[in-house]
Each structure stands twice: as structure tokens, then as C-alpha cells.
Amino acid sequence: MTNHPVEMYNYHAWANQTIMGRIKELPSSVLRQEVNTSFPTIAHALSHIYAVDKTWYMVLTGTEMPEALQTCLPLHETILDSVDEYAKAFDELAEQYKAWLRSQADLEQTILLDNPYAGIRQTRLSEIVLQVVNHGTYHRGNVSTMLRQLGHASTMNDYALFWYQEPAK
Template identity: 30%
Template sequence: MHRTTHIRLMANYNQWMNNTLFTASQGLSHEQLTTNQGAFFGSILGTLNHIAVGDTIWLKRFAGHTAKHPESQVFHTLPSPSKLNQFLFNTLPELSGYRSMLDAQIIRWVEAISDGDLDETVVYANMKGVIAHKNFFALLMHFFNHQTHHRGQVSTLLSQNGVDFGDTDLVLLIPDDIEC
């Protein structure tokens, strides 16, 4: 599988899993969504907000790197979170709308990324202002892995609230490799 094919697969997996977990969360009360259950970001809503915050921060960094791709320029208009535990939205419907917009933009953006783009170095400042020079493909893998990691936490929190969200494995989206 080519690297560009893989990042497109990851973007589609990201959208599918976010839709799955947001849909599964809709039946919970605001109290269930916001009760601190001992997760790193406390609650279901806190963890879902953290994923959106992390994505927003990275997409804004990537927008400068992929400036030649018009699809990435919308990332400049996203909010600028100042903390990793910041609540961008206090209700699930508001956060869900933002999440859907982000996921659609991510899919459009990765469709424009070429294999050559993936070999480039991204220069960015972290939240403390420290400058880093990192490989773009490796950062994209971190971007998608970070989402998967925290969605795993959300799935545990949903399970603790009695919510069955179904299968979550990436393998469900990997096409069969059939030779004719």
C-alpha cells in the first residue's frame, strides 16, 4: 500500500470512527457526558474535545506546510486552542458539528497530498514555543494515531455507561488484496 493510500485510509477511518462514537454518545445525558470518569481528560465530552483540540492544533501547523494545497487553507480559520484540555464546545451537538466539518476537511486535504509532499520537513512550534523540524509523513501518522488512542479511551467510557458502539477495528476498512 502506498503512503498516500494509507493516509487516505486513515482519514476515512478517522471519519467513520468519529461518526460511530458521536452517534453512540447521543443517547447519553449531559451529566453522563460530562461526569469525570477518571480518564486523562476526565469525561466523554472532555476527551472528545481534546481530540478536536489536538486535531485543530495539528491542522493549523500543517496548513503552513501544505500552503500549496488550497484545501489546507481553511485550517487557518480554525480556532487557536491555548490548552490541550480546553473545551471548544460545551455540548455534544456543537462539538459533533465541528467534528464533522473537520473530518470532511481532512479527507479533502489528504486527497491533495502527494507522495513527494510526505518526504518534506514540517517546521512548527509546539504549545510551549519550542521549534521542531519533523518528517511530514511521520507527523501525519502521529496525528492519526493520537486520534485512535483517545477514541479508545472514549470507547471505554462509553462501555462504562452501558453503550454498545460496535466494531472499531481499522481492518474493517482495509480492502482485500485479491489477485485475479
């Protein structure tokens, strides 16, 4: 039986690497070219996705959300020098997530989430994983739009394409 939160996280990691693979094919300047959109540059968008992924990983592994947010806040403005550096950072974090996911017996268990922006609520671990995936999908869409505004095609990174990246079982 498929564990859907795990499958969706695997999709998220694949989609991040897919969009970065496309960016690697382009001139290195694309990463820092300014665009009039949600983020000033593609590098800023990638830094944001990474910072949020890291924040949620810290929450999943036991850090209270206010502390995780404070710890990861500087990552939003940390602009790496190359797409390879982003790909490496994302890959390392994905490996941490996957190890954590393998260690979880029950992703439907709840934690008390103290979100300083929205309040306190009981939240399933699976909901947090799906939030990570949804957030990444949203901002990869921003990156695709930014690429088009800069005169470059993006690449497909839809979940349906991910289905075909693995051999049929």
C-alpha cells in the same frame, strides 16, 4: 495505489463519527457525567481530541507549532453542549483536512517542526497525519473505557472494521 496516510486519515474521521454516533444513542447526560479516568468527562476527551486535531491541521497548513498550540489551547477546555455539536465540529475539521490532503502532491516532503515540548526536527507531512490518527485512536479508547465505566457498551471503531465500510474495489 492506496495513499496510506490519506486512507488512515479517512479512517480517523470515520472512527470519530462512529464513536459519536454511539454516544448519540445514549442519554445526553453521558457527555458530562464525571468519571475517574484520564479525562473528567467524555466531553473533555472529545474536546481534547478536537483541539489536538486542530493544532496539527494548523501546523500542516503552515502555522508554526508554538503559535498553533497557543491558538488551540482554549479548545481543550471548551465543552460543547451536545454530541451533535461535537460531530459537526469534527466533520467540518475533517472536510478541511481532506481538502488539504487532496491539494498535496507529496506527503513525504518534510517541514521543520519546532515542538516546544520536544525540540526541533525535520518531520514528514505523512508522519504528522499518522500522529493525528494515532492520537485519536488512543483517546477514542479512553472514551470507550469511560462509556463502560458509566455502564454503557461502546462500539467497534477499529481500522479493520473501517475496511468493510466501503464497497470492495
